[in-house]
Amino acid sequence: MPLPKLLNRPAPTTTQQSPNPVEAATEAGLTVVDWIDERTQISQGLRWMMFRKVPKGINWAYTLGSATMFAFLSQAVTGVFLAMYYRPSVTGGAYESIRNINDNVFLGQFVHGMHKWGASVMIILIFLHMARVFFFGAYKYPRELTWIIGVVLLILTLAMGFTGYLLPFDQRSYWATIVGVNINNTAPFLGPYIGDFLRGGPEFGATTLSRFYAIHMMLIPGLMAALIGFHLYLIMKLGISAPPWLKAHEPEPVIETVEV
Ligand code: HEM
Numbered sequence: 001m002p003l004p005k006l007l008n009r010p011a012p013t014t015t016q017q018s019p020n021p022v023e024a025a026t027e028a029g030l031t032v033v034d035w036i037d038e039r040t041q042i043s044q045g046l047r048w049m050m051f052r053k054v055p056k057g058i059n060w061a062y063t064l065g066s067a068t069m070f071a072f073l074s075q076a077v078t079g080v081f082l083a084m085y086y087r088p089s090v091t092g093g094a095y096e097s098i099r100n101i102n103d104n105v106f107l108g109q110f111v112h113g114m115h116k117w118g119a120s121v122m123i124i125l126i127f128l129h130m131a132r133v134f135f136f137g138a139y140k141y142p143r144e145l146t147w148i149i150g151v152v153l154l155i156l157t158l159a160m161g162f163t164g165y166l167l168p169f170d171q172r173s174y175w176a177t178i179v180g181v182n183i184n185n186t187a188p189f190l191g192p193y194i195g196d197f198l199r200g201g202p203e204f205g206a207t208t209l210s211r212f213y214a215i216h217m218m219l220i221p222g223l224m225a226a227l228i229g230f231h232l233y234l235i236m237k238l239g240i241s242a243p244p245w246l247k248a249h250e251p252e253p254v255i256e257t258v259e260v
Contacts, residue, residue: 053239058240065129068125082101086101094167094168098170119160146235149230149231150231152227153227157224163213166212174204178204
């Protein structure tokens with residue numbers, strides 16, 4: 001695949017003088033890019049990632065995975081800003097800090113609203129994406145692992161919604177979380193352990209809020225970022241599946257394996 005024009009420039013000659021500062025600055029920028037690329041070979045990877053063949057006949061339904069990823073990134077960015085003002089303390093911290101974000105912080109209500117509504121948007125998008133993959137039969141060989149990782153991503157997304165719900169620490173979030181943890185408690189065999197883990201002990205209290213905050217802020221987002229990376233790697237490696245109405249005429253080539 002060809003490189004983009006900007007990166008495909010001829011090597012500069014020593015006698016050539018850059019006539020104006022804009023060109024000189026562009027040249028300097030490109031020299032830095034070249035310098036990094038020579039040491040990391042990153043352009044090869046980028047070319048592999050960005051210039052891929054996609055099957056004929058794909059449509060808007062194929063953008064739902066990227067839309068889910070955009071929702072995840074938006075949640076990450078707005079979450080970082082909320083974390084700058086949020087205090088995960090039961091005794092006069094959590095509830096007040098959310099009120100402060102909504103009432104006093106510049107654009108606080110807007111960013112909080114984006115995060116709150118963004119959670120529902122992400123859940124709707126992930127289900128739509130999964131439905132597209134299911135109805136197009138895109139989970140079949142060789143994409144089973146992509147599907148399995150997707151299922152884990154779905155569970156983690158729902159867990160984000162559950163752990164985030166407690167954080168405003170108002171009456172609704174408090175009682176809804178008690179109901180949610182009690183439901184987890186009733187799971188066969190592991191239920192009581194999951195309940196204890198979520199509460200941070202036998203009772204609801206300060207540790208419960210800190211625990212939910214840590215899970216919501218660090219544990220699940222970290223896992224999700226890694227799994228999305230792996231999900232995308234598999235999509236690039238295997239290519240996007242053709243729409244089912246095309247597949248009916250042209251079977252997909254089987255991946256070649258090397259005999260040992
Ligand atoms: C955070 C959640 C997720 C993100 C960011 C994400 C992202 C993506 C992206 C960008 C694609 C490329 C093509 C497309 O958009 O359709 C894709 C494909 C795929 N996803 Fe997801 N996905 C997520 C969740 C899921 C879930 C919940 C499942 C299923 C349980 C799933 C299964 C798949 C499969 C099998 C493909 C390959 C489709 C094909 O080749 O046509 N993904 N995903």
